[in-house]
Amino acid sequence: MDKQKYAIFFPIILFIVFDISALLINYWISDSLSKSALTINLAGRQRMLSQRISKSLLLVKLGPTDTEKQTARTELKTAIQLFDNTLKAFEEGGNTLDGDHKPVFISAIKPSQARQHLAQGRQLWTILQPSILLSLDPATSTATLLDQAIKNTLQHNLALLESMRQMTLVLEQEANRKIQLLRLIQSAALVLALLTFLYITGRLIKNKHIASKNNQALNAVFNTIETSIIIYNEAKEIIFSNQAANQLFQYPDGIPNRLSINNILTFHKSSPIGHTRRGISFPIKIECQKNIFKGIPSVICTIHDVTKQKEKEENLRKIAFHDPLTGLAKECA
Structure with a gap:
């Protein structure tokens, strides 16, 4: 460097x-x-x-x-x-x-x-x-x-x-x-x-081409990851989303750049919520870290849809506290 x-x-x-x-x-x-x-x-x-x-x-x-x-x-x-x-x-x-x-x-x-x-x-x-x-x-x-x-x-x-x-x-x-x-x-x-x-x-053009190739390679790496990744800047504007995130939030053409992160994520410490393009909300697990992305101070977030996990937890809770035959709470059976 x-x-x-x-x-x-x-x-x-x-x-x-x-x-x-x-x-x-x-x-x-x-x-x-x-x-x-x-x-x-x-x-x-x-x-x-x-x-x-x-x-x-x-x-x-x-x-x-x-x-x-x-x-x-x-x-x-x-x-x-x-x-x-x-x-x-x-x-x-x-x-x-x-x-x-x-x-x-x-x-x-x-x-x-x-x-x-x-x-x-x-x-x-x-x-x-x-x-x-x-x-x-x-x-x-x-x-x-x-x-x-x-x-x-x-x-x-x-x-x-x-x-x-x-x-x-x-x-x-x-x-x-x-x-x-x-x-x-x-x-x-x-x-x-x-x-x-x-x-x-010439050097600037060459560096631009190299940076463009590096960005393409980085995007390709991000897109091969099954985990949803969203990156937003200090103004809370989305500047990158990988294919997994686009599918998760139902943006087939990609999440628009400069879209506010608050449009698709609601940050709650206990239970953060994701919002699809059609307004459907679902529980998520999110981990964010401040970093530099393409020379811009940014926040990189990895997002997991925990809807199925929540459903499993709810089923286990029902099995643990309800009679499987009557459906009544065990203390009432």
């Missing part, structure tokens, strides 16, 4: 484990997609910021009005700070601003190829950033420094743009590879869960 329980409960536990694993992997995939999408979006924004820096720097020098030059200067400072913060976050992990200018944490970039392109971008940025900041600082800003900053930007901006583009491409490829791997693991977990479910279903 313990082996049978182990054979069914262990696969159920495995099914639950595989199912939970699939759900966790699904959550992991969603979380990974979200983080990868954020990193890729920010990497793409770095390309846009490098172009904005070039454009704003040119407008600082060539803007038609002082207002436009001042606006370009402000945009340039913002773009430089955002580009630099995001670059540091890619390198070491840290906070930056997302597309809605809300603080967001990103982890350091791990793929080696992406870090190579990131290092190239950092090298170029190390050349560009100081010259641009010097040209914007009111204390050091001169036309010569501005021209030098523009020259450096025109010389290195395309390379910076390309390094950011390559980094974004590698991140996209890495994200796709990771998602494919996670989905493969998820599919494997789902397949294992399905196979386990099919195994459990």
